[in-house]
Amino acid sequence: MDVPFGLLAELFGRSLALWWVILPGMILGTIVGILPGFSAQNTLIILLPLTLYINIEAGMAFMISLYCTTQLGGGIPAILFNMPGEGGAAATVLDGYPMTKKGQAQQALVCCFAASAFGGLVTTIITMAMLPALGKLGLYFRSVEMVAVMVFGLTLIAAIAAQDLLKGLIAGFFGLMIGAVGVDPVFGTPRATFGFLELYDGVPLIPALIGLFAISEAFVMLESETIVRKEDLKTAKQARWADTLEGLYINARYWWQTIWTSLIGLIIGILPGAGATVAAFLAYHYSKMLSKTPELYGTGHPPGVIAPESANNGVTSGTLVPVFALGIPGGTTGAIMMLVLTYHGVVLGPRLFIERPDLVYSVYMQMLVCYIFMVLLILPMARYMSRVVWIPTKFLVPLIISLVTIAAFSEREYIFDMGLALFFGVVGYLARKGKYEVSAMLIGVIMGPLFETYFLRSMRIGQGDLSILFSSWLGNAIWIMAFAALFLPFLRKRKKSGVLAQTVQAGHES
Amino acid sequence: MTDRTDEGRRADTREPLGADFIIPLMSCGLAGYYLATTTDLVWEARAAGVAVGVPLIAMCVFHMGRTLYRIVKGEGSFGFGEMFANTLFNRQRLALGLLTAAFIAALPWTGTTLGLFLVLIAGMWTLGVTSIRQLVTIAAVTAATVYVLLIYLVNSRLPQGPVEWLINRTFGIGG
Numbered sequence: 001m002d003v004p005f006g007l008l009a010e011l012f013g014r015s016l017a018l019w020w021v022i023l024p025g026m027i028l029g030t031i032v033g034i035l036p037g038f039s040a041q042n043t044l045i046i047l048l049p050l051t052l053y054i055n056i057e058a059g060m061a062f063m064i065s066l067y068c069t070t071q072l073g074g075g076i077p078a079i080l081f082n083m084p085g086e087g088g089a090a091a092t093v094l095d096g097y098p099m100t101k102k103g104q105a106q107q108a109l110v111c112c113f114a115a116s117a118f119g120g121l122v123t124t125i126i127t128m129a130m131l132p133a134l135g136k137l138g139l140y141f142r143s144v145e146m147v148a149v150m151v152f153g154l155t156l157i158a159a160i161a162a163q164d165l166l167k168g169l170i171a172g173f174f175g176l177m178i179g180a181v182g183v184d185p186v187f188g189t190p191r192a193t194f195g196f197l198e199l200y201d202g203v204p205l206i207p208a209l210i211g212l213f214a215i216s217e218a219f220v221m222l223e224s225e226t227i228v229r230k231e232d233l234k235t236a237k238q239a240r241w242a243d244t245l246e247g248l249y250i251n252a253r254y255w256w257q258t259i260w261t262s263l264i265g266l267i268i269g270i271l272p273g274a275g276a277t278v279a280a281f282l283a284y285h286y287s288k289m290l291s292k293t294p295e296l297y298g299t300g301h302p303p304g305v306i307a308p309e310s311a312n313n314g315v316t317s318g319t320l321v322p323v324f325a326l327g328i329p330g331g332t333t334g335a336i337m338m339l340v341l342t343y344h345g346v347v348l349g350p351r352l353f354i355e356r357p358d359l360v361y362s363v364y365m366q367m368l369v370c371y372i373f374m375v376l377l378i379l380p381m382a383r384y385m386s387r388v389v390w391i392p393t394k395f396l397v398p399l400i401i402s403l404v405t406i407a408a409f410s411e412r413e414y415i416f417d418m419g420l421a422l423f424f425g426v427v428g429y430l431a432r433k434g435k436y437e438v439s440a441m442l443i444g445v446i447m448g449p450l451f452e453t454y455f456l457r458s459m460r461i462g463q464g465d466l467s468i469l470f471s472s473w474l475g476n477a478i479w480i481m482a483f484a485a486l487f488l489p490f491l492r493k494r495k496k497s498g499v500l501a502q503t504v505q506a507g508h509e510s
Numbered sequence: 511m512t513d514r515t516d517e518g519r520r521a522d523t524r525e526p527l528g529a530d531f532i533i534p535l536m537s538c539g540l541a542g543y544y545l546a547t548t549t550d551l552v553w554e555a556r557a558a559g560v561a562v563g564v565p566l567i568a569m570c571v572f573h574m575g576r577t578l579y580r581i582v583k584g585e586g587s588f589g590f591g592e593m594f595a596n597t598l599f600n601r602q603r604l605a606l607g608l609l610t611a612a613f614i615a616a617l618p619w620t621g622t623t624l625g626l627f628l629v630l631i632a633g634m635w636t637l638g639v640t641s642i643r644q645l646v647t648i649a650a651v652t653a654a655t656v657y658v659l660l661i662y663l664v665n666s667r668l669p670q671g672p673v674e675w676l677i678n679r680t681f682g683i684g685g
Contacts, residue, residue, distance in 0.1 A: 166573050173566040174537040177544065180562060184555035191551070191559060192544040219603050222637060395644075398633025399652060401610055402626055406656060406668065413667045418614045426607065427536070433593050434529040452558040459554065 008128070011362045015369040018061040021054070022370055023377075025065030030378070032066070033073015033085045040070040040086075044336045056344040060363050063340065065370040067319075067333055068120060071276060071312045072374065075112040079305070080105060080388055081227070081400060083214035087205060088276025088312035090442055091284040093213065095297060095304025102300050103228050105386035110247025111305045113382060117374040118251065119262030119310025123317035124367045126266065131321065131353070131360065140474055141271050143457035147469055148478035149271065150451040153278045154443070155285070155486045164435065171436040175444020176451075178203050185453045186460070198416040206411040208445045211424020212431075212438045214404040219429045222397045227389040244383055250302045257287060257303055258310045265311035269318020276312040277446050283311030317367065324352055324360050401425075526589035530577045534570035541566045605636045621671020622661065627653040 015022075032043045044051070044063055051059035074086030079096035092112065099108035141149070154172070181192045182202030193199040221227065251258065261283035268279035287307035288297040297304045323334045323341075341348060341359075352360055408421035428438045462468025470476055541563035548556040580586045594600065613620075613629040620628065630649035639645055653673075660666045661674060 166569060166576075170534060170537060170566065170569050170573060173562055173569065174533065174540070176562040177537065177540050177559070177566055180544065180559045184551070186554050187552060189551055189555050191548050191555065192540065194543075219606070222602055222606075223599050394637035394639050395634060395648060397637060398606070398630055399648075401606060402613065402629050402633065403652070403656070405610055405614065406622065406626065406660070409668060410660075410666060415614060415617055415669065418617075419611070422607065422610050422614065429603075430529070430532045430536075434533050436533045448558070448562070455558065456554055459557070 007358060008361060008365065011358065011365040012369070014057070014362065015061065015365045018058055018366065018369075019373070021058045021062040022065040022366065022373060025062045026069045026370065026373060026377070029066040029069025030073040030076075033070040033089075034076050040067045041333050041336065043070075044333065048336065048339070051340050052343055056341070056346070056359075057362060057366075059340055059344075060337070061366040061370075063337055064363060064366045065373075068313065068316050068367060068370050069374065069378075071316060072113060072116040072309075072378065074312075075116065075305075075309050076109065076385060077214075079108045079112055080385070081214070081221075081396075082217040083400070083404065084209065086276065086312075087209060087446065088280050088315065089308070090209065090213070090277055090439065091280040091308035092305055094284065094308075094439060095299070095301050098298065098300030099302070099305065100227060100386075100389055104243075104300065105228070105389050106243040106382050107247040107250065107302070108300075108305055109382035109385055110244050110379060111251055111302050112309045113374065113379050114248055114251040115258050115306040115309040116313045117371045117379075118255075118258050119265065120313035120316060120371040120374075121368065122259050122310075123262045123266040123314040124364050124371065126263070127317045127321060128361060128364045128368075131325065131364075142472075143454045143461060144468060144472055145475040145478065146271070146454040147451070147458050148475045148482065149278075150447055150454055152478055152482040153282060153447050154451065155482050167434075167436050168440050171431065171438070172440040172444045174436075175441035175446075176448040177444070178208070178441075179445045179448020180452065182449070184456075185449075186456050196416070198412075198414055198420075201412075202449055203445060204411055204417055204420070205446060207408040207417040207421040208424050209442060210404045210408050211421040211426075212428040212442055212445075215401055215421060215425025216428025216432055216438065218397045218400045218404075219425065220432060221393050221400075225392055225394075227393065227396070241383065244380065247382065248379075251306060254303050254306050258306055261287060261307040262310040262314035265314020265316075266318040268311070269315035270321045271318075276315040279311040279315045280308035281443060283307040313371075317364070320363065323348060324363075524584065524589075525586040526591035526593075527577050527581060527586035528588045528590040529593050531574055534574050538567050538570045602636055606633055609633055609636070617669045619671060621674050622668040623653045623657045623673040624671050625669075626656055627673075 028043065029040065032040060043066060047062075047066075051063055053059075054062070070086060071088050074084055074089035075092045075096065076085065078084040078089040078092040079100055082093050082097040084090045084093055096108045096112065099105065154176075179202070181199055183190050183200050190200055264283045264286065265276070265279040268275070268282065284297075284304060284307050287303050288294045291297065291303065293301070319334050320337065323338050338348060346352070346356065346359060405418050405421055408417045409415065411417065428441075431438050431441065458468055459466075462471075470479065541559075544559045545556075545563050548559060577586070581588060592600070609629055609632050613625050617625050627649045630652055631645045634645055634648065657674070657677075660668055661670065
């Protein structure tokens, strides 16, 4: 299908004229993203009457801008306080927070904003150009292939656990075990629920995320007067516009990485059930694996912020592809947008590209305009946002603990979840003190139930025969990639240490 | 980080490895409980738990064995370092944890706004904020913001108590 440039130019102008809904959507999206426990999905559901009331273009523009900015907003507390506002920002903490501690919060925020906006822009343009073809991608991924995708995702645990593989694997498997709590997806029988009815749906993600990251970090944080190290506090307080430019320069240096990691996000976004968290961790994993300096990751290395942020914004473009192309929502956000579109009489599916191409492209054009606004409006705010880390921890810690405890309530509205967040906070604190990676634990909690669902579906299709997992060419290709992702870092490490050892040996001999 | 001075440094030069056992023991506990309570279920219902739990227990046993070996060799001790020592930070951590637990437990009676106000004052005071003005202002502004955003505007089902009731009665508004 040819790209209708004339139509796109007209739609760009129309989207710009919708600034009056895009800007409030962006502000709300940033707030929702910053607050852990408030997802774009829940906010869109709450605001559904509003989006149904206004005309379809304005309604979609509002939802799109809110959704896109939420991913960006989630990175802000991840960088400033080591607590991801959204699951998609969980990988951002790995390098974002160490940058803050080094007094580079402003640069980290700029990297996050610019990578989000640039990654989102790139994937939006690619999606517009290839929309009908991309739509078919989702059809090739059935349960068997999704099992391979999930295993691929789980190999991230090994990547994160590079320092101590056994401890990392224990943390990851502990997370998977926590993810296995709740009723089973086939027969609905409860497993390891400790008699709590509230755990029948499994361990909820938000309280686990809040506890493992936010509360445990707050417990550690109180040992310091400020988040920023004393020797770097002076530098942090001298934050200037030059630091914003430095952040932009860093981003420009890694432009190619922004592109390919955002494409990972786009592809993962198209697949049903995978989501921004998987995409962000995959992008981080690949960025580290393919880097010439993988040892810098986790110490406050800017590409460690750029990769997950561009990927989680790439997901936003991908999420809507199956909605338009097939009429199938890949997740909750897609389902809500589908509801609004069908309410306005839009028939979704392949014929939409023939009957209403203007509507399809207008949604992506609104996304494009939102990302342009993001660059212009949110980027300059990094300088002021970064000042939050100057606040003494004697004020910050009680604020963080009490507010995130309240946020834990918001997902399911159970007081039980607040207690669960505190419990996970203690577990996270003990894990940090014992040098177990809480990120590996979180990956397990997120991916455990997804893996189980697809695995059991495949097993039922294959009538218990495990060989069904290796029955498709696409699945097998992903299996190979998963094994490569698992073993390549170790081979590289061995090769590097071999070279190093030889150099040292040569030095001794000479 | 700007480390605050604290007392009670240990004289023992051996590396305290006690903390290394906590997560493996918790993991073994959860995996064991899962496996023990799902023996009667059909294989599909317990497949994932078994596939994760059995290697988890094996890894934990191996890790704990490895740590024990280091302790026997004299490289480490069963101690926890400063993790559970009677230090200022640990007392503050414990106090904050208990305050949060009390806040959650009392929430149905205090309501969100009053509960948050009280827990914030207590929490900041625990960490050394002594100015009454700072304590009350920060706690009141935060509690009011949460009320306006989450209870009044978003209409969430956060527990309501005397403050919310009073606002309802006075202004005829609220969740």
